[in-house]
Amino acid sequence: MKMEIKIKLIIPFVVVLSIIFANSVLFGAGSSDDEDENYVEVVDENYLNGKEHAYNGKYEEAIVYLKKSIKNDSQNADAFNMLGYSNRKLGKNQEAFKYYNKALKLDPRHRGTHEYIGRLYLNLNQLEQAKMHLDKLDSICFFGCDEYSTLKKAIEDYENTKLVKNY
Numbered sequence: 440m441k442m443e444i445k446i447k448l449i450i451p452f453v454v455v456l457s458i459i460f461a462n463s464v465l466f467g468a469g470s471s472d473d474e475d476e477n478y479v480e481v482v483d484e485n486y487l488n489g490k491e492h493a494y495n496g497k498y499e500e501a502i503v504y505l506k507k508s509i510k511n512d513s514q515n516a517d518a519f520n521m522l523g524y525s526n527r528k529l530g531k532n533q534e535a536f537k538y539y540n541k542a543l544k545l546d547p548r549h550r551g552t553h554e555y556i557g558r559l560y561l562n563l564n565q566l567e568q569a570k571m572h573l574d575k576l577d578s579i580c581f582f583g584c585d586e587y588s589t590l591k592k593a594i595e596d597y598e599n600t601k602l603v604k605n606y
Contacts, residue, residue, distance in 0.1 A: 483508050486518045489525075498525040516546035520555065527559050535559055548579050554586035561597045562604070569594055 489504030502525050508518040523538035539556040542549050557572035573594060576587040 483512060483515065483518070485511065486515060486521070489518065490521050493521050493525045493528070496528075498529045501525045514545055516542040516549050516552070519545065520549060520552045523552065523559075524555050527555065527562070532559060532563065550576060550579055550584055550586040553579070554590045557590045558593055561593055566594070566597065569597075 485504045485508035489501045489508060491501075492498070492504060493501035502522060505518050505522045505525065509515055509522070512518070519538045519542035523535045523542060526532075526538060527535035536556070536559065539552050539559070542552040543556070546552070553572045553576045557569040557576075560566070560568035560572070569590070573587065573590050576584065576590060580587045
């Protein structure tokens with residue numbers, strides 16, 4: 440009798456967990472903020488070309504495309520984030536801050552920006568500021584997210600080595 444009650448309680452619990460897990464797996468891929476109900480996927484060619492160039496290490500070329508993107512859509516937090524990323528990689532820290540802050544003004548929950556600005560703070564030996572963005576990611580990413588994990592790892596590496604490097 441007790442076993443029947445346990446099974447009746449466990450089955451709905453497992454079903455609910457399965458639905459939650461399936462949704463996070465099926466809908467969790469893509470841009471850094473696609474779990475946000477207000478997120479609109481960016482299909483701007485200039486943005487996509489800029490992002491591709493940035494992730495291939497062609498930061499100057501990326502900046503050209505990304506500036507065209509924000510000229511066409513001044514509300515594109517993803518483009519501002521990638522402008523920050525490209526400038527950070529070029530060592531242009533003040534420019535990077537300018538673009539990251541604009542991205543966060545447009546979308547205070549932008550996970551990619553919180554990760555990247557946290558890395559910029561590590562580059563500048565400002566551990567507490569980096570941790571502040573890690574805490575923000577912790578509150579945004581209810582079930583965890585890549586941005587939280589990678590910033591946490593960068594912070595741990597920084598704490599273990601005390602070296603300032605290009606995070």
